[in-house]
Amino acid sequence: MVFLIREEVYRELERTGEPIGWRTLFERDSLRLMHAHGATADGLAVTTAAFLAAGMTRGENLGLDPPNPMIADMVESLESKVVEYGPDDSSVIARAVSKEHWLADVVITQEHSVLLAAKKMPHLRGAVVYPADSTIWVDQIIASVAGWDRASDHNAFPLLAEHLHGSEMAERYRAEGFHPISDSIGSVDEVNALVSSHPSTTTGQLQVSNAGTPAMVLPSSNMVGAYAAAWQTVQRPVDVCLVLDISSSMSGDKLEAAKQGIQAFVNKVESPQSAIGLVVFSTEAQPLVPLRRTAQARPEIKAALHGLIPEGWTGCVFLRSTLFLGISVTRRG
Numbered sequence: 001m002v003f004l005i006r007e008e009v010y011r012e013l014e015r016t017g018e019p020i021g022w023r024t025l026f027e028r029d030s031l032r033l034m035h036a037h038g039a040t041a042d043g044l045a046v047t048t049a050a051f052l053a054a055g056m057t058r059g060e061n062l063g064l065d066p067p068n069p070m071i072a073d074m075v076e077s078l079e080s081k082v083v084e085y086g087p088d089d090s091s092v093i094a095r096a097v098s099k100e101h102w103l104a105d106v107v108i109t110q111e112h113s114v115l116l117a118a119k120k121m122p123h124l125r126g127a128v129v130y131p132a133d134s135t136i137w138v139d140q141i142i143a144s145v146a147g148w149d150r151a152s153d154h155n156a157f158p159l160l161a162e163h164l165h166g167s168e169m170a171e172r173y174r175a176e177g178f179h180p181i182s183d184s185i186g187s188v189d190e191v192n193a194l195v196s197s198h199p200s201t202t203t204g205q206l207q208v209s210n211a212g213t214p215a216m217v218l219p220s221s222n223m224v225g226a227y228a229a230a231w232q233t234v235q236r237p238v239d240v241c242l243v244l245d246i247s248s249s250m251s252g253d254k255l256e257a258a259k260q261g262i263q264a265f266v267n268k269v270e271s272p273q274s275a276i277g278l279v280v281f282s283t284e285a286q287p288l289v290p291l292r293r294t295a296q297a298r299p300e301i302k303a304a305l306h307g308l309i310p311e312g313w314t315g316c317v318f319l320r321s322t323l324f325l326g327i328s329v330t331r332r333g
Contacts (some may be wrong), residue, residue: 001049001136003129004107004114008184010127010207012059019132020210024052025078025106033078034096034104037085041111042092044224046108049136051227052216056134077233085236089113099123111194112177118200128206129189130213137215153288156258173306174198189213237273239291240303250310258303260303266301269294282312 001022005013013020024030036043054074087093094117098103107222111128118124148204163169170180184190191211200206216305219227241260246255266276276297278289288304289297 001045001112001131002109002111003127003131004097004109005127005129006102006105007125007127007207007293009030009105010066010209012048020129021131021133021213022050023057023133025081025108026054026074029081031081031106032104033081033106033108034084034086034092035082035108036088036092038235039086042089042110042113043085044231045110045136045232046073046226048076048227051215051230052219053131053133054078054281056216072230072234075230079236081232082236090117092125093117094121096282097121097124106113106158115177115195115198115200116196118205122205124200125205126207128195128208130208130210132210132213134214134216136218186212186215188192220235224296232270233272235271237271238269239273239275239277240269240276241279241291244280245280245282246280246308246310247312248310249313255308255310259308262305263302266298276301282310284312290295 003025010020015026018024025033035046038044038047044153054071054098055068057074058068058071078196082219083104084092086095090113093107093109093113094106095315096102097117114128131319165181173180174194177194177198179185179190179194182190188211193210195208195211201208215229228247244258244262250258262278269276272294274294275291276289276294276299277287277291279285279287289300291297
């Protein structure tokens with residue numbers, strides 16, 4: 001887990017003389033952050049690291065289940081600085097970094113995601129910072145399952161393991177931005193061996209800082225589950241206005257499918273501080289459900305959807321006015 005930091009911001013942080021780490025993200029309110037959504041695999045890694053870092057910052061027991069409310073408050077404060085979530089690391093980096101400007105000051109992501117992004121995005125310039133206070137290192141583990149059905153399978157496994165540990169595979173791992181299988185993963189020398197072989201660092205495209213940062217103690221699966229559940233309460237809330245076409249063109253299964261999609265979306269939003277509204281349109285646009293907090297919006301939207309039938313017609317003018325109405329609903333909220 002690393003921080004991809006905009007060059008100007010990195011220089012500013014360097015001038016303070018303070019180590020750059022998770023504490024920096026917790027304490028600096030001016031920073032704009034981006035990372036994968038906590039409900040995704042990439043985002044769960046960020047969530048887990050953030051909770052662990054908050055616990056270490058406060059000197060709390062990492063085995064607490066559920067997380068201490070004060071730790072959750074720290075993570076919520078960090079999430080409040082997120083300007084946008086994404087479905088995975090690569091999408092977040094592509095969205096955050098453009099030729100003209102960065103949407104965020106810091107992207108919290110995985111090391112290999114940055115290295116792969118640098119290959120695809122020659123315009124990418126920034127600093128890759130390994131958090132000075134600690135980060136997650138996940139080693140590659142190869143283990144054999146006992147009791148193979150066939151002796152040939154049992155005998156083949158050591159050959160496979162030997163190949164995966166070999167020098168040829170080590171180069172392939174590095175080419176894809178992963179660390180080779182090693183007992184020294186995360187050490188200064190081992191990190192430098194990976195990044196120094198990558199074109200983005202040798203050409204100055206990326207600057208690397210804090211190689212060899214301490215490793216976090218990975219939590220149990222129960223704790224990761226607790227962090228995933230806590231994510232629903234700490235994530236940055238959003239205001240969403242759903243816009244539904246109920247014109248005659250939605251006759252048949254179309255409107256029912258759209259209703260089901262809206263209901264599925266509403267049920268998926270679990271952040272209690274988020275708000276949802278509903279606007280429908282055909283010959284004219286009509287706000288059915290004003291912006292409400294999630295718990296209140298769910299039953300109101302469900303009831304509103306139940307009585308809708310396809311009627312009327314639409315045109316470009318109505319589509320435009322409907323979109324403006326949807327925007328005005330979120331702004332009033």
